[in-house]
Amino acid sequence: MIEQPANVDAAVNTPVVVDSNDDxxxxxxxxxxxxxxRLEEAIVETRSTSLENRPRLPRIALSKRNRAVVRALNPMLVTYLEASRDLCETDSILFGAALAVCRIIGAKVSTAGRATGHRSAIPAWRRRIEERIAKARALIGRMICFRSGNNRPRIVCTVRMAFAGTNVSLSQPDITQKLTERIYDLKQRIAAWGKRIRRYTERSTGFNQNRLFQSDQKRLYASLERPIVSGTGPAPNQADTVAFWRGLWSESVNHSEGSWTEVVASQCAGITPKDPVIITPDDVAEAVRRAPNWKSTGLDGLHHYWLKGFMLCHSVLARQFQEALDQKSLPSLFTGITHLVPKDQDTQTEM
Incomplete structure (x- = not known):
């Protein structure tokens, strides 16, 4: 009875058993x-791959076996993390470890780079329904042509396939009535599929509006009052846009400071300076704990789930973030790309 908990812990912490008959x-x-x-291979592969060419890591199931594999690889990262020099190298090590876990458990990893693997915003089931609607409409068109007397081989073959599995023959006298019934049935199916898509659209719109009402009511009311812009207006000229923003941010300007700066400086002289920020491993662990597991990634493609599983990286990340804070510089890994999106058709005149 005393040795039972130790045996249970050992059984749970064992990653994977190759053969139960062996020792x-x-x-x-x-x-x-x-x-x-596998970890060594994945880390070496990740180091030689650019950020945009990294594979897309899938969302793995939160099962005991997957957690056991992550726990088994966690102590193996000590050697790599101790030799890490900066945040970019640490991120590469963690991504390689996550890639190794996905390969060990057999998860499907996309071989194409994340830059080329754009995901569609339309759900897969909706695309399938739209394909069915398109095929049904094409079939209705062929059957109407056949009913009006068009007997081309392609149309006859299509109509014959439409009645496959039934006792209907194209040479029977009541074929016109059968065609009319079949066309009516296809139209009813198209109407049902269209209602399903509309129900989903209305439900999705209502859900998004309710969520926006809880977070930003002003933005919700503005979206309801603002007319929908189709986006067909002329886009602003790229050269003019670049010149406009470059004149605001790239050119140095000499400002003439007035006497108000001396007043503000005298008022702020008695303010006690804030204590320097010290980042600890507990701070990193708490920040990671509150972050969602599978939230959209940054440029590195690493989800928060892996930062939670590989707990040995918390101390290394705390030290390297502290160094970046003291040096007042962050690597290019933490930079993003800003896209200028015109909000309405008056963008050209405002610029």
Whole structure:
């Protein structure tokens, strides 16, 4: 009874057993050696790959086996993290470890780069329904042509396939009535599919409006009152846009400071300076704990789930973030790209 908890912990912490008939210790050592080699391969591969060409990491199931694999790889990262020199190298190590976990558990990893793998905003089920509607409309058109006397081989073949599996023959005398019934049935199906899409659209719109009402009511009311812009107006000239913003941000301007600056300086002289910010591993752990697991990633493509699983990186991240804060510089990994999107058709005149 006393040794039972230790045995249970050992069984839970064991990553994967190769063969239950073999000796448990040998199987575990072989499995750990296999994981170590996969980790080394993934880290080396990630270091030689640019950010935009990294594969897209999938969302893995939160199962006991997957957690066991992450726990097994966590202590193996000590050697790599201790030798890490900056945040970019640490991020590369963590991404390689996440890639190794996905390959060990057999998760499907996209081989194409994240820059080319754009995901459609339309759900897959809606695309399938729209394809069915398009095929049904094409079939209705062929059947109407056949009913009006068009007997071309392609149309006849299509109509014959439409009645496949039934006792209807194209040579029977009541074929016109059968065609009319079949066309009516297809139209009813198209109407049902269209209602399904409209129900989804209305439900999605209502859900988004309710969520926006809880976060920003002013923005919701503005979106309801503002007319919908189709976006067909002329876009602003790219050269003029670049010149406009470059004149605001790139050219140095000598400002003439007035006497108010001396008044503000005298008023702020008695303010106690704020204590310097010290980033600790607990701060990193708390920030990671509150972050959603599978929130959209940044340029590195690494989800928060991996920062939670590889807990040994918290101390390294705290030290490297502190160094970046003291040096007042961040690597290019934390920079983003800003796209200028015209909000309405008056953008040209405002500029």
């Amino acid at each position: 448990g210790t040998v199987s575990q050592e072989l499995e750990l050696e296999h994981m170590r080699s």
